[in-house]
Amino acid sequence: MNRSYDVIVIGLGIMGAAALWRVASKCTRSLGIDASGPSHCHGSSHGASRIFRRAYWEGEKYLQLLNHADLLWKELEQVTQRHLLFRTGGVFIGDKSSRIVSGSIETAKKGKIEHEVWIASDARKHLPAFNIQDEMAVVYEPGAYAISASEARLAMLNDAVLNGAFTEFGNNVVKLEKHGTGVRVTTKSGCIYFAGSVIVTTGPWITTNLMPELTRFLEPRRVPIYWFKPKAGCETPFSQEQFPIFLYERQDGGLLYGVPSIVSNEPDVKIGFHNRQQSPSLPGWENVPVQHRYITEIPPIIESIFPKLEGIPTQAKNCFYTMSHDESFLIGHSKALESTYFASACSGHGFKFAPAIGDALANMAIGQQASFSLSAFSVDRFN
Numbered sequence: 001m002n003r004s005y006d007v008i009v010i011g012l013g014i015m016g017a018a019a020l021w022r023v024a025s026k027c028t029r030s031l032g033i034d035a036s037g038p039s040h041c042h043g044s045s046h047g048a049s050r051i052f053r054r055a056y057w058e059g060e061k062y063l064q065l066l067n068h069a070d071l072l073w074k075e076l077e078q079v080t081q082r083h084l085l086f087r088t089g090g091v092f093i094g095d096k097s098s099r100i101v102s103g104s105i106e107t108a109k110k111g112k113i114e115h116e117v118w119i120a121s122d123a124r125k126h127l128p129a130f131n132i133q134d135e136m137a138v139v140y141e142p143g144a145y146a147i148s149a150s151e152a153r154l155a156m157l158n159d160a161v162l163n164g165a166f167t168e169f170g171n172n173v174v175k176l177e178k179h180g181t182g183v184r185v186t187t188k189s190g191c192i193y194f195a196g197s198v199i200v201t202t203g204p205w206i207t208t209n210l211m212p213e214l215t216r217f218l219e220p221r222r223v224p225i226y227w228f229k230p231k232a233g234c235e236t237p238f239s240q241e242q243f244p245i246f247l248y249e250r251q252d253g254g255l256l257y258g259v260p261s262i263v264s265n266e267p268d269v270k271i272g273f274h275n276r277q278q279s280p281s282l283p284g285w286e287n288v289p290v291q292h293r294y295i296t297e298i299p300p301i302i303e304s305i306f307p308k309l310e311g312i313p314t315q316a317k318n319c320f321y322t323m324s325h326d327e328s329f330l331i332g333h334s335k336a337l338e339s340t341y342f343a344s345a346c347s348g349h350g351f352k353f354a355p356a357i358g359d360a361l362a363n364m365a366i367g368q369q370a371s372f373s374l375s376a377f378s379v380d381r382f383n
């Protein structure tokens with residue numbers, strides 16, 4: 001077996017799957033390695049759905065990446081002939097002066113993104129599922145959508161393989177070393193591979209052994225997500241047609257997000273806190289149940305926002321956020337090891353960017369320029 005590759009991608013969550021997909025589309029000899037199986041429920045990318053939106057309250061620095069990602073998500077859907085994107089539109093709800101409302105409007109205007117701003121009385125007519133108070137406003141982005149998350153990741157891996165990429169599952173990489181101008185990659189099972197360059201996308205595990213230079217900038221946190229059933233006879237307001245993907249900022253600053261059911265194996269409405277209920281934790285391979293105190297906190301919150309939902313969740317699961325100090329991403333090349341590139345693109349909002357980040361990593365790994373500047377995501381901003 002030939003053990004030399006132009007590019008090896010380590011960690012095939014959504015970032016690594018996207019990187020391998022883009023590397024393979026650029027006709028390079030490539031290998032993707034993942035510690036787990038092709039489909040698993042550890043780390044950050046598992047589950048049925050993720051949100052895509054461009055009227056990004058977090059700021060215009062994300063716009064170029066978002067625009068590029070939007071094109072590539074649509075290309076993925078077209079190339080693989082799978083239904084991966086569910087055009088639900090998106091609503092961003094908060095007090096009129098909240099960061100969610102003002103930030104979404106600002107980015108939508110800067111990015112010339114189609115949007116509408118609704119006052120509370122109008123919003124109640126459009127969004128029968130939500131309790132919207134008089135002092136609130138809603139930004140509606142018709143072009144926002146839900147991504148079929150696990151399917152999209154598998155579609156990328158399939159297409160990468162069809163384009164000649166090799167994959168190896170169930171074998172974790174334990175060491176990276178300099179080898180000429182490239183990298184020597186050692187796995188736990190004792191395999192040794194050589195690569196012209198390496199892309200490390202190991203999600204919350206990136207802070208463990210492979211990229212010690214990033215450890216002090218990142219903190220993996222376990223975060224719960226919940227599913228809720230509509231009350232009997234109240235199903236229609238939660239259908240994909242009437243229930244867009246949403247962000248909802250409460251007056252105490254608590255930010256919730258949610259997605260209607262888009263696949264039959266995850267029925268009910270998925271809702272989670274973006275900025276509460278986070279527990280610093282090392283990632284592992286076991287299924288840890290959601291803490292009881294978090295589950296008991298949730299029903300009154302859900303009942304106050306969604307009077308037509310049962311407040312007790314039908315399911316609760318954990319996932320991982322890998323948080324940076326400023327809740328943005330770390331993307332770049334290693335200072336410790338030549339020809340090694342990485343992306344820790346999470347902070348709880350990285351999925352939507354994956355094809356664009358994967359494309360940028362692929363370009364860097366094959367010695368080409370990324371099609372946009374990634375300086376805003378460099379580690380240097382913390383120095």
Ligand SMILES: Cc1cc2nc3c(=O)[nH]c(=O)nc-3n(C[C@H](O)[C@H](O)[C@H](O)COP(=O)(O)OP(=O)(O)OC[C@H]3O[C@@H](n4cnc5c(N)ncnc54)[C@H](O)[C@@H]3O)c2cc1C
Pocket residue numbers: 010011012013014015016033034035036042043044045046049050051052171172173174201202203204205210223224225272319320321343344345346347348349350351352353
């Ligand atoms: C509950 C929840 C909801 C979210 N919602 C959204 C959303 O709506 N929209 C959005 O844009 N983002 C969202 N995010 C964030 C998004 O899901 C993450 O940014 C993204 O999944 C990060 O993917 P990743 O590939 O970096 O990491 P991971 O998915 O964790 O992948 C890392 C991979 O590396 C492998 N690995 C680890 N160590 C090794 C090793 N040594 N050798 C080989 N392989 C290794 C693991 O097996 C794993 O497959 C959400 C996150 C969570 C947790």
